[in-house]
Amino acid sequence: MTEHFADVYPGLTPRFVIGESGSRPLSLQEEIAAGTYAPVVTGGLIDQLEQAGLRGRGGSGFPAHRKWRAVRDGGAPRVVVANGEEGEPSSFKDRWLLTNRPHAVIDGLLLAAAVVGADRAVIYLSHPETVSSVQRALEELPPRPGSVAVEIHVVEHRYVAGEETAVCRSINGGLALPLSKPPRPFESGVDGRPTLVSNVETLVQAAWIGRNGADTYRELGTSASPGTMLVTLGGSCRRPGVYEVPYGLTLGHLIEDCAGGLSNGIGGVLAGGWFMGVADASLLEATWCYDAMRAAGSGIGCGAVTVLGCDERIEDVVARLARWYVEESAQQCGVCVKGTAAIADTLELFSQGSAEPDALANLARWGTALQGRGACAFLDGAANLAGTFSRIITSDRATQPIAVN
Amino acid sequence: MKVFLDPIKCSGYGACADICPSLFVIDEFGFAQLLNGGVVAAGDEDSARNAAAGCAENAIGIEG
Numbered sequence: 001m002t003e004h005f006a007d008v009y010p011g012l013t014p015r016f017v018i019g020e021s022g023s024r025p026l027s028l029q030e031e032i033a034a035g036t037y038a039p040v041v042t043g044g045l046i047d048q049l050e051q052a053g054l055r056g057r058g059g060s061g062f063p064a065h066r067k068w069r070a071v072r073d074g075g076a077p078r079v080v081v082a083n084g085e086e087g088e089p090s091s092f093k094d095r096w097l098l099t100n101r102p103h104a105v106i107d108g109l110l111l112a113a114a115v116v117g118a119d120r121a122v123i124y125l126s127h128p129e130t131v132s133s134v135q136r137a138l139e140e141l142p143p144r145p146g147s148v149a150v151e152i153h154v155v156e157h158r159y160v161a162g163e164e165t166a167v168c169r170s171i172n173g174g175l176a177l178p179l180s181k182p183p184r185p186f187e188s189g190v191d192g193r194p195t196l197v198s199n200v201e202t203l204v205q206a207a208w209i210g211r212n213g214a215d216t217y218r219e220l221g222t223s224a225s226p227g228t229m230l231v232t233l234g235g236s237c238r239r240p241g242v243y244e245v246p247y248g249l250t251l252g253h254l255i256e257d258c259a260g261g262l263s264n265g266i267g268g269v270l271a272g273g274w275f276m277g278v279a280d281a282s283l284l285e286a287t288w289c290y291d292a293m294r295a296a297g298s299g300i301g302c303g304a305v306t307v308l309g310c311d312e313r314i315e316d317v318v319a320r321l322a323r324w325y326v327e328e329s330a331q332q333c334g335v336c337v338k339g340t341a342a343i344a345d346t347l348e349l350f351s352q353g354s355a356e357p358d359a360l361a362n363l364a365r366w367g368t369a370l371q372g373r374g375a376c377a378f379l380d381g382a383a384n385l386a387g388t389f390s391r392i393i394t395s396d397r398a399t400q401p402i403a404v405n
Numbered sequence: 406m407k408v409f410l411d412p413i414k415c416s417g418y419g420a421c422a423d424i425c426p427s428l429f430v431i432d433e434f435g436f437a438q439l440l441n442g443g444v445v446a447a448g449d450e451d452s453a454r455n456a457a458a459g460c461a462e463n464a465i466g467i468e469g
């Protein structure tokens with residue numbers, strides 16, 4: 001995958017993949033000409049976010065206005081953090097944004113700081129190319145009287161390092177590992193202050209809403225999933241990459257129209273990064289919106305979709321992913337250590353073709369019983385893998401990879 | 406009244422499930438699992454408090 005390549009759904013007027021940003025970084029002058037850093041009326045912006053229906057793009061899909069309001073209503077001083085760690089292995093959209101439109105991220109962060117009344121603003125990064133691009137952008141930014149200074153915090157890349165309490169813990173000088181909740185960062189995060197931890201794309205979307213209004217925002221997408229989203233399409237498709245797409249088309253259309261269709265048939269789909277587990281080819285018929293993806297037993301998550309080729313054996317793929325969960329676990333919660341190991345051992349037996357008769361029932365049970373059990377949602381991702389695999393392996397479609405062309 | 410369980414601290418001693426079985430079970434992996442989303446049923450407040458006090462890892466928090 002070319003990491004800094006992005007494009008737009010055919011015929012869509014882009015909101016984020018503007019100008020030549022799909023293939024190269026925009027200069028400060030180009031950003032200013034596009035409206036970035038133009039003043040925004042901050043009063044009423046949170047209401048606009050609510051009317052626009054903006055949901056977090058870091059994976060949880062949590063309504064943005066609720067978090068912004070909770071932080072604003074918390075006691076001063078407050079902190080805002082742009083989360084650009086992008087720990088999901090199959091997602092590249094935050095890296096594209098930070099590399100080719102770093103000023104849009106800084107602009108969104110400064111706006112969030114002004115709206116919630118923060119006196120500290122941090123961009124949280126791990127990928128080296130994003131660190132250099134954001135550094136360069138901050139250096140060329142003229143002094144802005146009245147706005148907070150923007151700091152960069154660099155963390156070693158790791159999946160759990162992007163989890164919101166790990167983000168705050170690391171900025172506070174600790175390990176980039178999750179903490180138990182409560183408290184959540186909006187109550188007590190960086191410096192023990194009310195902290196808005198927001199995905200970088202969410203911030204850029206919020207600034208767009210601030211400049212163009214909620215009604216204009218809703219002109220694309222569906223009524224329950226308004227607007228556009230940056231998705232990462234990868235795996236068995238002809239043009240893998242980051243795409244700005246409206247909600248409301250089928251996943252199959254997105255892959256066909258943006259990514260040039262399947263390149264090696266389809267043996268399954270990984271959605272929501274890897275967080276939503278595995279699906280069979282029927283997921284391509286589902287509409288790309290929060291409700292339909294959930295109804296299909298999957299989810300939007302951070303917007304990354306990996307199509308498995310028809311020659312990839314689903315049992316081998318899930319066994320590999322389950323092992324990755326064991327390795328990436330922060331190993332802090334007993335139930336996560338034991339639970340991820342049990343899932344990986346069981347899926348390994350499926351991969352070897354020697355699973356015990358009760359193995360499917362175990363996977364199905366862990367798929368629900370392990371939800372919400374860890375200090376962070378990492379374990380839920382492993383549980384989703386177990387649960388979704390147990391479901392598709394019992395449906396006959398999954399066992400029949402579809403070859404195309 | 407609501408109870409929180411810290412899964413980082415929990416070592417699975419099981420005192421909570423003995424003291425307040427309406428709110429805690431020990432799962433198949435040997436760690437405490439909260440029932441009912443941690444919401445304490447009327448009449449169980451004392452045993453929930455005792456379970457929190459009886460946890461050797463101090464893994465149980467109470468709100469309200």
Ligand SMILES: Cc1cc2nc3c(=O)[nH]c(=O)nc-3n(C[C@H](O)[C@H](O)[C@H](O)COP(=O)(O)O)c2cc1C
Pocket residue numbers: 055056057058059060061062064083084085086087088159160161162163164165197198199200202203376377378
């Ligand atoms: C294990 C784990 C890893 C995560 N990694 C990231 C990440 O790399 N980037 C990110 O924006 N959010 C990540 N999140 C979600 C954050 O906890 C948080 O919800 C998000 O940054 C909030 O931003 P949003 O509301 O704009 O989505 C992760 C969550 C979990 C459970």
Ligand code: SF4
Pocket residue numbers: 160178179328329330331332333334336337373374375376377378379
């Ligand atoms: S659930 Fe797993 S990854 Fe999350 S804090 Fe606990 S041990 Fe770490």
